[in-house]
Amino acid sequence: MSDQNHPSSGHGGKGRDPLLLNKIAGGILSAGLLVWIAIHIAGVMTGEKEVKKPVIKTAEAPVAAKTSGIPSIDGLIVKADVKKGEAFVQQQCAACHTLNKGGAAGVGPNLYGVMGEPMFKKAGYTFSGAVTKAASGVWTYQKMNEWLDDPQKFAPGTRMGYTGIKNDNVRADAIAYLRTLSDNPIPLPKPGAGGSAVASKGAAPAGLDSGAPVITTLYASADASKGEAFFQQQCSACHTVTKGGANGVGPNLYGVVGAPMFAKAGYTFSGAAKKHADGKWTPHELDEWLYAPTKAVPGTHMAYPGIKNNQTRADVIAYLNKQSDHPVNLAAAAGPAATTATAAGAAPTGLDSSAPSVKTLLASAAPAKGQAMFQQQCSACHSINKGGANGVGPNLYGVVGAKMFAAAGYSFSSAAKKHATGDWTAHELNEWLYDPMKAVPGTHMAYPGIKNNVARANMIAYLNQQSDHPETFK
DSSP, X not given: OOOOOOOOOOGGGOXXXXXXXXXXXXXXXXXXXXXXXXXXXXXXXXXXXXXXOOSSOOOOOOOOOOOOSOOOXXXXXXXXXXXXXXXXXXXXXXXXOOOSTTOOOOSSOOOTTOTTSBTTOOTTOOOOHHHHHHOOSBOOHHHHXXXXXXXXXXXXXXXXXXXXXXXXXXXXXXXXXXXXXXXXXXXXXXXXOOOOOOOXXXXXXXXXXXXXXXXXXXXXXXXXXXXXXXXXXXXXXXXXXXXXXXXXXSOOOTXXXXXXXXXXXXXXXXXXXXXXXXXXXXXXXXXXXXXXXXXXXXXXXXXXXXXXXXXXXXXXXXXXXXXXXXXXXXXXXXXXXXXXXXXXXXXXXXXXXXXXXXXXXXXXXXXXXXXXXXXXXXXXXXXXXXXXXXXXXXXXXXXXXXXXXXXXXXXXXXXXXXXXXXXXXXHHHHHHHHOHHHHSTTOSOOOOOOOOHHHHHHHHHHHHHSSSSOOOOO
């Protein structure tokens, strides 16, 4: 007898495979794995699943920084004219910014040491949330280049209404000057870095074209006294008009009608202006210039937005013509008809600038914040103390509830008077402060408006407090 075990016989005479169960399990697992891989790959290819980062990270290309698309002008800064930059900054910026070391903040912050400093962080000055959000590191040449080219584009919602410096060379000169306002000026850019080419010397000067409507038929009825009032309100801060008067931020304008364009003795005009000097200041050229200076002369130092009301423009030209030893005959300058003013006796229209309502914000508004904004943005033109004198704009004490565009002793434009529908209610102030030029086309007030709803409510709440009889906002 043998003690060896014999496998039992099955059908066909073959024995059972001892690995059969293992093979079955393996097949099931393999099929499941294949299904999982197929689903995973399909998910990635169709975008339903993101590919996770690999465990072993390979070298990655650096991500390009977001830019505003403004070309570098480093090459122009290297060879910039600091003296021209100083003259420009004194003309365009000194009204709002101090430049001396330790100087106080004004409408804008003190600019001493600005290059290389943290962006929008200056002791003693409160910056808006819009610019604080745009702050990233320190003021480099390129960041200052982008800011000065278009402040509103760089920091949408900024309180700074300045339209920017569109001429690359002028911007480079200004930045080069700002660099010198420091105990330790930052290094100049490396030579050869970007910068646009300047216009070829000897190019023929181009005349002015701002798209201004023709106003020659309005000169016969122009009111020089109204032009004088407008000039005193809008222009006298920068220009004198007396015979022999000194140049200021802008040139003296006595005898300007008929004088050579952009060529006043003792005043340095920009290259942009000189390029457009095409003969003499005729009424036509003045019309084009006063309608939209920055469009007539791209790159001009003069940031004034222009006089859009045809009759007002005619009145100003008539006034300027009288300030001369040899006034010209404006009535002889007959030409195509101009758009006339609204028919006499038409009912005044209210204000509509499409401002979002702030009614629900007024009850919780912060007058103190409104006061801070007023001091920064409005006090250069308006007084607000009781009995305060009118300035560039009217005194605003008691404005809430007062008659619209009717402050005693102040001469309002006909455009403003046309929109005077009663009293300054919170609603009317909201529309006005949101966008003055849209609310009253042709207004003398060039302020771009307060687009932030809370800030506008704070301002109205502050103005309401400056009154013998403040209203209660609910």
